[in-house]
Every structure is written in structure tokens, then in C-alpha cells.
Amino acid sequence: xxxxxxxxxxxxxxxxxxxxxxxxxxxxxxxxxxxxxxxxxxxxxxxxxxxxxxxxxxxxxxxxxxxxxxxxxxxxxxxxxxxxxxxxxxxxxxxxxxxxxxxxxxxxxxxxxxxxxxxxxxxxxxxxxxxxxxxxxxxxxxxxxxxxxxxxxxxxxxxxxxxxxxxxxxxxxxxxxxxxxxxxxxxxxxxxxxxxxxxxxxxxxxxxxxxxxxxxxxxxxxxxxxxxxxxxxxxxxxxxxxxxxxxxxxxxxxxxxxxxxxxxxxxxxxxxxxxxxxxxxxxx
Numbered sequence: 001x002x003x004x005x006x007x008x009x010x011x012x013x014x015x016x017x018x019x020x021x022x023x024x025x026x027x028x029x030x031x032x033x034x035x036x037x038x039x040x041x042x043x044x045x046x047x048x049x050x051x052x053x054x055x056x057x058x059x060x061x062x063x064x065x066x067x068x069x070x071x072x073x074x075x076x077x078x079x080x081x082x083x084x085x086x087x088x089x090x091x092x093x094x095x096x097x098x099x100x101x102x103x104x105x106x107x108x109x110x111x112x113x114x115x116x117x118x119x120x121x122x123x124x125x126x127x128x129x130x131x132x133x134x135x136x137x138x139x140x141x142x143x144x145x146x147x148x149x150x151x152x153x154x155x156x157x158x159x160x161x162x163x164x165x166x167x168x169x170x171x172x173x174x175x176x177x178x179x180x181x182x183x184x185x186x187x188x189x190x191x192x193x194x195x196x197x198x199x200x201x202x203x204x205x206x207x208x209x210x211x212x213x214x215x216x217x218x219x220x221x222x223x224x225x226x227x228x229x230x231x232x233x234x235x236x237x238x239x240x241x242x243x244x245x246x247x248x249x250x251x252x253x254x255x256x257x258x259x260x261x262x263x264x265x266x267x268x269x270x271x272x273x274x275x276x277x278x279x280x281x282x283x284x
Contacts, residue, residue: 012048012073021216024201025142026051026113028262030058032197033140039108040064042132044097044125044141045115047071049078049090055111056087066107068093068100098124105134112141116183126190133267139192145259146177149203152211152256155248159241160229169228183263192265199261205254208245212238 029051033041037060043052046067056065065087069075072094082090093101098121110129119125129139153174160167180196187194205211212222229237245254 012071012077021220022047022050022114024199024258025144025260025262026054028142028197028199028260029111029113029140030054032262032264033111034109034138035059036063036108038062040066040106041109041111042066042068042100042102042107042129044068044110044112044129045118046075046078046092048074049081051111051113052078052090053081053085053087056082056090057085059089061089063089065090066093066102067091068095068097070094070096098128100128100132102132104131105137107132108134108137110137110139112139114142114144116141116143116178116186122186123189126186126192130191130267135267135269137267139187139265139267140262141183141265142260142262143178143183145198145261146175146179148177148258149256151248151254152245155208155244156225156228156241159237159244162240163233163237165229165233165237173224173228178261180261183261187263187265191268193268194263194265196261196263198259200257200259203256203258205249205256207249207254208242211245211254211256212242 033055035055035058039059041055041059041063043049043055043065046052046069049067052065052067056063059065067075067078067090075092075094078090079092081087082092095101097115097119110133116122116125126139133139153170157167157170160170180198184194184196205214211217226234226238248254
């Protein structure tokens, strides 16, 4: 999923209330992030501030929470939340995370809830996170994984096959998502020693019509799904896909599985990181 950072106040104003998409991922981070008085935390890709606001309150007023995002409209929403809650320990930075105006080794924790999914320059951002973290500082990031919404893609594959359309774009679309290995490799290349926790949740809909008409599905996923087929085939494919999803949900409901992961990466000096063997562990 990649939400376009449209200059649209209405999207930003309603962003928290419309999707529950980011909450399970953020909860994974909140279960594992260090919560200590007086620490400096940077929230990369803060958006409208769900995670930054929680950390500002949970870490206490002596902490310093720096929320970073280039989406100015979303940050305006976060500003209103910070003012309403009278949070004196939150700083807002409207900026790309590839260049953080922070000294080397000045940060205790970096968090990013689904941010890596939307980085065009993930390696550069992770390198910058390593630079600003003190040795032993931690980066916690959440992501969805290859295999998400497998039930939807199975129906999509069937419809494409029925029409005799090329399945390669569908496979490419599915395979572009993160894996444990690909994400761990990015983190290790940036100087981190990495562990992770895997989980999953379900998105449930009455049927395919409800899914395809859902606001957040249309905002975050529908354009990508439609790009899989030639434009001249879009209408007939999606009419058939909706019918197939409805058929599959006749006896019960449409339930989509979302596999998730939270990576807990410890910043190592590059001399040590080059010699350290990655400690990758999985807990379901």
C-alpha cells in the first residue's frame, strides 16, 4: 500500500478516522519500543501522529518526540492534536527523512510505522537513522509482508486466468512487498543487528462489493490493483472480480489475512556491524 501524499486537507483531516489499517502495525511497535523517561525518539513517516502522540504520553513529559513527515497537511492535523492535548514534548518536522537535521548519535530510539513501505529511498533513510542513533540505540519499524490479502489475490488470479490475461504483472505486484529477509538485509546493510516479531490480523468485509467500495481500499490499494491489467480490460476484469469475491463470500464473509512484522534493530558502530553476525529470530 502506498498512499499518495496529495495536497488534500480533507484526506488528512479524516485520515485517522477512516482507516484502521495502521493501528495493528503501530500496536506491534508499542509492545516492543523502549519507554524511558528523558529519551529522544524520532518518528519517521509520522503522518497524522497516531504513534508520536502515544509515545509522547507513554514516555512522559521529560522525553523528546520528533515527528518527521513530508506530508504537510497530515502534520497540520498532528499539530492540532498536540495543541489540544497540550503536549509540550512533541516537535514537528516537515521533511524527507533522508536528511535529518539532527547531530550524530543524538537519538535513543527511531520508530517507523509502515514508513519503509513508502520510502522511495529506503537504504538512504535507514542509513540516516543509523547516523542519528547513539551506539546501541534502537530502530523499530513495522511492515506488512508478502502474502498479504492472499484471499483477494487468489480470486484476482482466477479472473485473469478466465480472461486469458497475463499473470506476470499480478505476480510482480504481489512479490514487490517486503519479506523478512529483504527487510533484514536493508537494516543490516545500514549498520543494524536485527531481530523481528511476526504476527497477522484479518480485514473482514461482507462481500467483494463492500471491499471494493471501502474508502481506504480505494485510497490505498485500488489504483495499484487496477494497474495490473491493461486499461481497456479494467472494467470487465473488475466487474468479474467483484462477482467472484461476492460468490466466495455467499456462505460466510470475505476475510483477508494481513501478515505483519515488527523489526527491532540495534545500531552498531560500522566496524562492529561488519563483523557481527545478524541475529535474526522469529516469534509468532
